[in-house]
Amino acid sequence: MTYASLFLAGSLLTLTATAQTRKGQTITSGEFGLSHQWGSTTGAGTSQPLSISGYNTNLNVTLNRGLFVRDNWLVGAAVGVGQSWQGTDVRYNQQAQFTYLGRQSNLLLRGYIRRYWPVIDRLFVYAGGGLQVTYALNKSQQTTTSSGQTAVSANASERATWSVDPLVSVGLLYAVSDRFGLEAGIRSNGLPIGVGTASFGVNVLTGRGGGAQAEGITALQTQAGRWLLGAALSASGNTSQYGGATVEKSDTRYTVSSLELSAGCFVRDNAVLGLALRGSTTATTNNLSATTNHVTTYGIAPFVRLYNGQTRLRLFVEGGVEFSSTIQSVNRALDQHQLGAQASVGIAYMLGQRFIVQSTLATLYGRYQWYPKPQDALSTDTYTVGLTGSTLSNLSVAYSF
Numbered sequence: 001m002t003y004a005s006l007f008l009a010g011s012l013l014t015l016t017a018t019a020q021t022r023k024g025q026t027i028t029s030g031e032f033g034l035s036h037q038w039g040s041t042t043g044a045g046t047s048q049p050l051s052i053s054g055y056n057t058n059l060n061v062t063l064n065r066g067l068f069v070r071d072n073w074l075v076g077a078a079v080g081v082g083q084s085w086q087g088t089d090v091r092y093n094q095q096a097q098f099t100y101l102g103r104q105s106n107l108l109l110r111g112y113i114r115r116y117w118p119v120i121d122r123l124f125v126y127a128g129g130g131l132q133v134t135y136a137l138n139k140s141q142q143t144t145t146s147s148g149q150t151a152v153s154a155n156a157s158e159r160a161t162w163s164v165d166p167l168v169s170v171g172l173l174y175a176v177s178d179r180f181g182l183e184a185g186i187r188s189n190g191l192p193i194g195v196g197t198a199s200f201g202v203n204v205l206t207g208r209g210g211g212a213q214a215e216g217i218t219a220l221q222t223q224a225g226r227w228l229l230g231a232a233l234s235a236s237g238n239t240s241q242y243g244g245a246t247v248e249k250s251d252t253r254y255t256v257s258s259l260e261l262s263a264g265c266f267v268r269d270n271a272v273l274g275l276a277l278r279g280s281t282t283a284t285t286n287n288l289s290a291t292t293n294h295v296t297t298y299g300i301a302p303f304v305r306l307y308n309g310q311t312r313l314r315l316f317v318e319g320g321v322e323f324s325s326t327i328q329s330v331n332r333a334l335d336q337h338q339l340g341a342q343a344s345v346g347i348a349y350m351l352g353q354r355f356i357v358q359s360t361l362a363t364l365y366g367r368y369q370w371y372p373k374p375q376d377a378l379s380t381d382t383y384t385v386g387l388t389g390s391t392l393s394n395l396s397v398a399y400s401f
Contacts, residue, residue, distance in 0.1 A: 037382060037384040055085075103139045216310040220400070228262075255283045299322050336372075
């Protein structure tokens with residue numbers, strides 16, 4: 001089962017610092033993802049014309065809820081469910097040779113306790129631990145045929161895996177209002193804590209008290225004629241486990257990190273046109289293999305962003321296009337080019353008169369991928385559409401001048 005560093009629960013502070021970590025306050029957060037990918041490969045890589053088509057659909061939802069049972073002591077739980085569907089059809093001379101249908105169901109249950117300590121006004125550090133249970137059920141069906149004949153072989157399989165792991169987490173939390181806070185944290189399955197499950201983003205607080213009317217301001221950061229320099233960082237870690245008593249256990253770990261640098265100009269109040277340079281790397285390791293595969297992506301993306309609001313905490317919407325290249329360290333024949341477009345919505349905080357701190361909450365995207373170095377005269381085209389959202393997935397800081 002894989003989950004991309006799903007949630008690190010946190011808390012928020014009011015203008016009176018520790019009020020939002022008092023007994024009775026609650027935290028609710030969540031993550032969702034929906035994507036559909038389809039594509040085809042055609043060519044004459046063998047003695048017969050080859051055609052391969054396939055699809056991959058993924059859906060996951062996770063909800064997190066925490067309650068301060070005592071001042072500065074949080075007890076929480078998370079529930080996550082996921083489904084994925086895959087299908088592949090292989091044909092030679094327009095006749096079916098191989099078909100595959102697969103389905104995976106995932107379940108995540110997590111319980112934790114966390115302690116918060118105030119450092120300075122609005123800034124907290126926290127540490128905690130808990131237990132996580134994961135369950136995955138994989139079902140598949142394969143059919144192989146001979147040219148011009150009915151099915152000559154077919155088989156179906158079903159495999160269930162589960163795991164119970166301890167959790168340890170540490171992090172920092174800074175309150176930007178009585179309902180929102182910025183968090184940076186790390187979660188691990190034990191000590192020492194690894195950086196592969198780092199998370200940056202926003203927390204949302206509900207409960208008793210709060211709700212004070214926010215003061216309106218004039219934000220110099222978003223006035224026409226100013227320039228904006230930005231940087232964004234994200235990191236996550238996923239794990240999957242297969243095997244058991246009769247099959248050698250396979251543990252796979254995925255570590256993902258990304259960096260974005262951007263620059264733009266406010267062509268009018270609250271509207272900026274800009275250009276972003278993006279880079280990311282994914283490292284995949286497995287206990288049964290001595291090789292680590294590094295997948296590195298570089299991209300360039302022009303964008304337009306609109307801010308809305310009169311307080312320090314504001315909504316923003318953003319749209320843009322992107323061209324990127326992906327390089328594989330193990331098999332360069334799998335290198336890809338990608339062209340895509342996306343639209344996002346998020347929240348931004350006007351920090352002082354020079355800085356904007358913001359986090360993207362939801363993104364709708366579409367992408368087209370192709371291979372610049374095809375093998376055996378094969379041509380592959382892949383399309384992806386998706387919708388994702390998370391309160392703790394990214395964080396960016398921009399400087400206005």
